[in-house]
Amino acid sequence: MLQNKVADLEREIASRFVGNREAIRMLVLNQLHPRSTTLIRAPRGVGKSTLMLMLLKGMTGDDFVVVSGASEVKRGEVVGRLHIPSLEKEGVERVLWAAFVRSRGKGIDELNRLNPYTTANIHHLMQFGEVWAYGQKSKVEDYILIANENPSDATSFIHPPPFYDRFDICIFL
Template sequence: MLNQLHPRSTTLIRAPRGVGKSTLMLLLLKGMAGEDFVVVSGASEVKRGEVVGRLHIPSLEKEGVERVLWAAFVKSRGKGIDELNRLNPYTTANIHHLMQFGEVWAYGQRSKVEDYILIANENPSDPTSFTHPPPFYDRFDICVYLRTLTFSEKFQLQDLLEKHDWNLVESMPQVLSFEDLQEIRAEVADIELEPDLIGCINLLVRDFQSCIREKEISEVKPPVLCEGCHFIRDICGMIKEPVSERATVALTHLAKAAKWLYGKCSIEDLFSMALWVFPHRLNLIRTRNILGDIQDLLERERVKMEDRRLRRQWTILNELMKGFNLSLYRLAREAAVEDVVFAEELIRMEERWISEGLLKRGEDIASQMGWRLYGYNQWRLKM
């Protein structure tokens, strides 16, 4: 529910067949959009007219005018996509454009898409799936994984089904009008987060991105790229493709929504939210169970953040930003050899101190560790 509290929200539900991902999608759409929702299915032959629009033939024949009849999917408040991974590439491209720019195009004409709720589901192990590009999945704010029910939960479901004549979707009322939802979204947007929480979001995402060998632009990818790297045992050494900056945006939206709904959002809440935000945005070098593997990395991240706090790394960095201090610089160097994100910031400061004559080239940690800056805010290992 938290993810629905910002404009143009997008949610992806992943689960094996028969677990209830389609039912959950329909319940959420009906609960917030009432009857104003449309579902397209990748399991059927979805045509352009069903998703975007089609030509009004009489206008073309009688007047020679290309008039587009925009599809109900475009105009509806609630948008559902069943079996997302079965969508053909052409339809996927249209939906990707809708999520990215808030508009659709057909026959040279453009239609702006108003605020909406978009919920999709898929079974990633389905052998008939298309392989959609990572940027498409990156457009989904969160990804929720469903599991099969436990023994006791099966009884609860049966009781619920009997209570509603075995038709949960039809019995689902609209619990919130879309107008009320838009008012809530406006209030959530005005929520201000504490600086410490914003810093934690940025640091958490950066720890799942940073790489001194620039894996994002390197032709050689991990694990080969990581061979001999000083940080090979760090979190970055476990990640093949890092998360994008949209992870920061998604976590910020969720944190604001939690603060609006519950009155607070803690750092522990952010770690829980990361399990919704990260799984569909990154690729690990070795994957056994994506949620379990990411949970393990987040546990390591907790330890790392606590170590930073005990060593007062950011306090030291803040003091160094005010002016060069040799004693503090030595402490910062010790921390930098164990922390790639901290090292990034320290190396940027070293470059400034060298240009100001406060530090000599060769005395800096970048030179001694074999790192160097190139371009704007980029650095890598000397090869």
């Protein structure tokens, strides 16, 4: 039963994080509606990434992908890339949609380091529930997107306020 699963997840997370009981409860409950989005903000070493992974694993099993802003992730890794053989052989532009688009659980580690171009694609996903690549559209139905960032990181990109407005909740740890 879903209620038991949610309670179990809440207990497991609470057993690993001291304090923040109300924040943890809100985090778990926020994941229960379609196209839920959550931002976790905290300084280095508090457990942002661990919490994000626990939530994704607890809510989606193994159907999740995490991209890292720190690894200079490219648009093709997040949205999709062109399938070159079909273009060469058939003259047809076919998009291979990225695992991030296809998976139910979507994690973004160190959102503050994600380049503005990739951020714009994720913003569009959160706003419209779709992504575009090479003139083709992919509708992204239900998903859970959880991102984390360190607001005091000196290597941050400054993302526009409308991007942050797309998150259902923002938790400060």
